[in-house]
Amino acid sequence: MGDMRASRLLSLVLLLQNRGRMTAQALADELEVSVRTIYRDMDALSAAGVPVYADRGRTGAYQLVGGYRTRLTGLSEEEAQALALAGLPAAAAELGLGTVLAAAQLKLSAALPDELRRRAGELAERFHVDVPGWHRDLERVPALAEIADAVWHARRLRVRYRRWDDTAVERDLDALGLVLKAGVWYLAARCGGSVRTYRVSRVDALTDLGESFDRPEDFVLAEYWRAWSEGFEKRLYPDTALVRLSPLGRDLVPFFLGAVGARALRETATGPGPDGWSTAELPVERGAPALGQLLRFGAELEVLAPPELRSRVSEVVSRMGERYG
Template structure:
């Protein structure tokens, strides 16, 4: 589209200072004549573009013209240039064009800040994906996203945690990426609900629109919802003594265990700690994995359950 091309010309001239019509034509894959017509259009719109003749000539913006952002601080710059994971943008279908978005930002900010902005870009990269690529089914994401943008009701076939599937009509308010997992925030039966997009097996955008709740802020709702979910999680605490040789494993063995207390000691002494699990069975299986490097202090009845599981493993392999 011509409007996009005119904006790109402005950005290129802002970033590079001066370019010939031929250079612009090659960059934008159009003819020299098209560039000349575009320059006339920019001048008519009040953009101060001029052409310098001669060997070092070319098109430039008068007086280093910048479409500056007012009131920009260094913290603002850091926020602008700390882009989310490319995987998140790809899931949403937001692919980078020929000119990187950050190049456009560089063109728009005051010249005194450009060096700092480039430094942030070069020094920090955010990758919010997990080490192992997600295998979740995101076939419905595009349809869900359409309903979110258009504020239209959405009929979904949703699979619950127990595997049961049922159809429901929801009012989609927004999408949230947590790690590489997508959630739909929606209203159903006048209540806010969270749906894991990978469990949506079918989605149909209805023609009927809905009115978003006044003053609804997606980020604020999500933080509150997340905190309430954490508070509802069951907690099973176990006091143990841990051999120092396996302390590093403690933080990498399971994503479900939480170390809520650890008593410091000398390097050759056992370390007292309190571990928090979601359930007793999780604690039993976790502790068995550390063999003779973890002792149970409390609850005392947990010892017999760990011994029972260990014996069942021994009996199983003796019979093979």
């Protein structure tokens, strides 16, 4: 039985559990397969010991026998919420849901037929999600569980927040959502009528103000994060440099400049020429940091413009040559 089919069989069981009674056509439409596939899957579920039966006749429907539903719905509200983080156990632990998630997974495992339970175990043995980026651990975020609770219950918080320059400010926030990005937790919160992003590790203290708030009807966390991330990239790399890149230099762009650099390379690169080198416009930070970014490429990159940046790179390379010469 393939992984996709095992997943589909579990989806069938959960659909019948949640909706009670469904025709083969309705199941086929829901799972985007043929009715014939549903018939075969139902036979497989019956053979695996799942107590499913069908009404007679062409318009008959499938349903689970009573009692099997009880086995599958033994999850508490907390456990059901925690299952959304089933692939991110470290994140669940940080949110204070580690033991809750473990209990939910045990209940779900106990409810599965032997074949599906075996396949689920094999999946866990073969795929692992590691959230932090290289050379970076998950940050210490002592306020995370309290913030998550405020997000869930739409509670207003007063926080003391350390800005990037280490100065502290006090803010009243409507906690709208949490995002885990490369091992770093971010809070999307409304402050003074606008939604902003806060790094959770910089929250030094917080107080629940004992007030609820109404979530904005048009706020969608995934859409907000996508727009904010794009804006953040533009703020992080506000300038561009026209450069020549060797074949190795092209390969190094995603490692040194990340996804934003790789995208710029795809969109602006010309060549390669007879010597194998290409020309591209790469995003760089403003001022001195741009120098460090481009020097990482060593001899695999040549800065063509702007002239002042090329001059600064040339000066540093000359001084390095003198030092090592």
